[in-house]
Amino acid sequence: MKIAITVEDLTSLALAKPQVAEVGVYDGSHLEVPKILGEEINFLLAGNQFHGLALSALRHALIGQVDNATETARLKYITLGYVQAMTYQQKVAEAQAFKVATNTQPADYPILSSEFGIRYHG
Template sequence: MRTVQLVFDNVVVNTLLVPDGSLVRLDQVTFPDGSALTAVGDYWEVEGAGIGWIVAGNTLVPPALPPVELAALKATLKAQVDSAAEAERLRYITAGTGQAMTYSAKADEARRLAGDAAPDAANYPLLAAEIGITASDLAGVAAVVLANYQAWLGIGAAIEMARLGAKRAIDEAGNADDARAAADFAWPAPGSEG
């Protein structure tokens, strides 16, 4: 199959798929079986051309894109970076405001436990809830929680650095292409943060 464009008033108004072996002339497409389709406009065959393309000399060209309002583009790109950063964070942590509060409270309990000479499990309810699951005792749970928290700080900081760097580069971009290029970056891999 091939694509043929129907041009009217120097603009592609429709595209048609025609079988291989069809003869495309300016005013008619003749199919392999001998049947024909006569144009109201002109038939063109330019690979990749689509509706809205414009006649330019002996070929078709894509229409000019409307001018981009740079401030609006930058705002959209920065919002997309923020959204992508959250998706990247969720590769390493569990989603949810309550879960984030739980992680933070567990890390706080683990830090407090480290300085407690005579810890009582009742003073560390979130850590105590993990005894027998994460580790066999309160100190073991606290050690795992602190290790996970430290690992999160590394990757979380690297994600934040990438997010803020991209947003600054978007802000500093002088044109739409540079702004889009600034928003096209790679997130850090685990272990690359330090």
């Protein structure tokens, strides 16, 4: 099925429906796709719905890229994500123990003690 479409609309459509890029052929003014996909595309184009779908797809793709880049950068300086979660769990345990303790010593709370000097310059 041949569909008249601009490059701008095709770009948005490809974000919303990635299979367009996989099976479609574009000649600069028309997109050729299998009939069932063409019918879906015509429906989206008629209702001008693909821009919202494209924005949502782009948002999810960018969030994934940011998450991956953040984790990669973090791994250069800090431990793996699951190890970081274990550290947070240890912090919670130390904080809970500190709240009920009567005779507190910094050595009893190594993670909290190490952060205190960094976060609170006294």
